[in-house]
Amino acid sequence: DGGITQSPKYLFRKEGQNVTLSCEQNLNHDAMYWYRQDPGQGLRLIYYSQIVNDFQKGDIAEGYSVSREKKESFPLTVTSAQKNPTAFYLCASRTFQGWNSPLHFGNGTRLTVT
């Protein structure tokens, strides 16, 4: 079955450590996205990539970094510079066959930093 896999589902880190969240898709989608969800908040865009080897900052990119070396993979690194890293992180992808295509989401990674 095609889909988006995020791993791990739960992640715990000490403050000051960088951590990388994995996102893999086998939908052959061109574009991939990282969102963050906090309680009572909508989904806020961190980074996105429309093609391999290219990515753009979203609304809240500070303290995060990404890479897009392969079409299927879009890992997100939460650096020690991110002031409030504890959140639920969602990866998504979509095709670019016409602009009106919905995002497909993975099941998320809950990151807790103490």
Place this chain on the structure above:
Amino acid sequence: DQQVKQNSPSLSVQEGRISILNCDYTNSMFDYFLWYKKYPAEGPTFLISISSIKDKNEDGRFTVFLNKSAKHLSLHIVPSQPGDSAVYFCAASDHYGGSQGNLIFGKGTKLSVKP
């Protein structure tokens, strides 16, 4: 400032009745609107969408209505079922404007359908 607003954080409905979830937006350039459903600890799942050239789109029990002059859209669920209990997010994008086709989400409305 929020471009997509869901002013009701929660909604409670009796099973079998209609659920109406509302969403307002401020950017008149938005041309594509979507609704997502989300269960706790899971990713959102796409429910239904509508482009700005239409005012209604229907898919089974779900209907989305778009009122461009009022910058308002709504999701109707008829009849509501307990399995519909989830958080519903409204999202919008403008393909030729500042968001570059990226989706902008509201804060969500938590729907509870009581048996």
